[in-house]
Amino acid sequence: MASNFIRTGKKIVAIGRNYVAxxxxxxxxxxxxxxxxxxxxxxxxPSAGKVEIxxxxxxxxxxxxxxxxxxxxxxxxxxQANAFxxxxxxxxxMTARNLQDKVRKAGLPWSAAKGFDTFTPVGGWxxxxxxxxxHNLRLSLAxxxxxxxxGSTGDMIFKIPQLIEHVSSIMTLEEGDLLLTGAPSGVGPxxxxxxxxxxxxxxxxxxxxxxxxxxxxxxxxxxxVPDL
Numbered sequence: 548m549a550s551n552f553i554r555t556g557k558k559i560v561a562i563g564r565n566y567v568a569x570x571x572x573x574x575x576x577x578x579x580x581x582x583x584x585x586x587x588x589x590x591x592x593p594s595a596g597k598v599e600i601x602x603x604x605x606x607x608x609x610x611x612x613x614x615x616x617x618x619x620x621x622x623x624x625x626x627q628a629n630a631f632x633x634x635x636x637x638x639x640x641m642t643a644r645n646l647q648d649k650v651r652k653a654g655l656p657w658s659a660a661k662g663f664d665t666f667t668p669v670g671g672w673x674x675x676x677x678x679x680x681x682h683n684l685r686l687s688l689a690x691x692x693x694x695x696x697x698g699s700t701g702d703m704i705f706k707i708p709q710l711i712e713h714v715s716s717i718m719t720l721e722e723g724d725l726l727l728t729g730a731p732s733g734v735g736p737x738x739x740x741x742x743x744x745x746x747x748x749x750x751x752x753x754x755x756x757x758x759x760x761x762x763x764x765x766x767x768x769x770x771x772v773p774d775l
Contacts, residue, residue, distance in 0.1 A: 551723070552615045552633075552636075552672065552723040552724070552725055553588075553591045553593065553669065555722070555723035556588055556615075556616075556721075556723035556724045556725055557588065557721050557723065557724060558585055558586075558587075558588065558721070558724050558725075559585065559586035559587070559588060559590070559591075559667060559724070559725045559727065560583050560585060560714055560718075560720075560724060560725070560726045560727065561583055561584055561585070561586055561611075561640055561661070561726075561727040562581055562582070562583050562705070562710055562726070562727060562728050562729045563578070563582050563583060563584060563729065564577060564578050564582070564704075564729065565581070565703050565704050565705055565710075565728060565729025565730075566698065566702050566703065566704065566729050566730060566731050566732060567702070567704060568698075568702070568731065568732035569609075569729070569730050569731055569732045569733075569734065571732075572732050572733075572734065573734075577704055578704070580705075580713065581705045581709065581710055581713045581714070583714060584657055584658075584661060585658075586640070586661050586662055586666070586667055586727075587662050589662075589664060590641075590661075590662055590663060590664060590665065590666040590667040591667050591669055592665040592666075592667060592668040592669065592760060593668075593669065594668065594669070594670050594671070594757070594758045594759055594760065595759060595760065596665065596668065596760050596761075597665065597760060597761050597762070597763045598641060598665045598666070598668060598737065598743075598760050598761070598762045598763070599663070599664060599665045599763055599764075599765035600737070600738070600739055600762055600763070600764055600765060601643070601663060601765050601768055601769045601770065601771065602764070602765065602766075602768075602769070602770040602771065603645075603770050603771030603772060603773075604643045604645065604646060604663075604769075604771050605643070605644045605645040605736055606641055606642070606643060606644070606666075606736065606737050606738075606762070607641070607642045607644045607734050607735060607736055607737065608639055608641060608688055608690075608695065608696070608734060608735065608736075608737050608743060609639060609640040609641070609642060609696075609730035609734050610637070610638075610639050610686050610687070610688040610696050610730060610731070610745050611637075611638050611639070611640055611686065611727045611728055611729060611730050612635060612636075612637065612638075612681065612684060612686060612700050612727075612728045612747070613635065613636040613637065613638040613669065613725050613726065613727050613728070614632055614635060614681075614707060614710075614711070614725070614726040614727075614728060615632070615633045615634045615635065615636060615672050615723070615724075615725060616631060616632065616633060616720045616721065616722060616723065616724040616725070616726065617631055617632055617633030617634070617675075617722060618630070618631050618633075618722055619719060619720065619721045619722050620715060620719070620720060621715050621716075621718070621719040621720070622715055622716055623711050623712055623715040623720070624712060625708035625709055625711070625712040626708070628707065628708035628711035628712060629675070629708070631711060631715075631720065632675045632707075632711075633672070633674070633675065633722075634672045634673050634674045634675050634677075634678075635672065635673045635675065635678055635681060635747075636669055636670050636671065636672045636673065636725070636756070637669070637670040637686070637745055637746075637747040637756045637757075637758045638667060638668065638669040638670070638725070638727055638758070639667070639668045639669075639688070639743070639745060639758065639760075640661065640666075640667065640727055640730065641661075641663070641665075641666035641667065641668070641737070642660055642661060642666075642734075643659070643660040643661075643663065643666075643771070644660075644736075645771060645773065646659060646660040646771055647660035647661075649773070649774070659769075663769070668743075668745075668758060668760045669725070669758070670745075670747075670756045670757070670758040671756065673747075673755060673756060677755075678749075678755075679749075680750070681700060681707055682700050682701050682703065682706060682707070683699070683700065683701055683749070683750045684699070684700045684747060684748065684749060684750075684755070685697065685698070685699055685700075685746075685747070685748040685749075685750075685752075686698050686699075686700065686730075686731055686745070686746075686747060687745065687746045687748070688733070688743065688744070688745045689743070689744050689745075690737065690741050690742070690743055691741055691742055692744075695733045695734075695735055696730070696731055696732070696733035696734065697731070697733065698730075698731020698732065698733070699731070700728070702731065703728060703729060704729075707728065710726060710728060711726070714726065737762045738762060739762050739763055739764040740761075740762065740763075741761070741762040742759070742760075742761050742762075743759060743760050743761070743762065744757065744758070744759045745757065745758040745759065746758075
């Protein structure tokens with residue numbers, strides 16, 4: 548069932564550069580059509596967990612609204628997209644920024660930079676009936692009590708129905724899949740010892756969901772070594 552998407556979903560589909568200010572802060576042009584990348588479900592981390600930062604990695608936070616897919620389908624028209632949404636969640640797309648920069652310059656894929664274990668902290672889920680307008684929500688992220696990201700889902704370049712139509716025209720969306728809709732501006736580093744708190748609020752300021760995690764150093768596994 549979609550409420551157990553962390554266990555049942557087969558993929559995480561993450562939309563890139565869907566907020567103009569975020570695209571610009573990373574030196575990118577806003578896209579003319581949606582583009583996305585995939586993250587493994589092994590990167591999921593439930594709230595109150597620990598994000599493990601690999602050795603040598605500069606890890607950045609990107610808080611996002613997540614769409615939980617409720618029914619399997621392909622070629623979904625934007626006009627019918629709402630029928631395939633089970634609910635919403637709050638997630639953070641952690642990014643190994645220095646690794647991403649390195650592979651981008653070489654024309655290589657981003658999979659490693661986005662796919663480390665624990666690199667998708669995620670909250671619970673909110674049934675779609677409880678969200679009147681998913682394009683009128685506020686996303687925020689704070690590190691050790693200091694706000695770093697605070698944006699409105701109304702600033703998405705491509706709205707949720709367009710995203711579902713586009714992705715499903717390329718690959719089948721399956722029940723339990725998670726669609727991440729992009730990050731507002733303010734992304735930046737998370738280091739070992741940081742405590743991160745995220746919130747999803749409605750237009751009135753009411754908190755709908757909270758997500759939090761601690762960052763720790765990973766002692767084994769991958770070790771990033773920059774080119775000398």
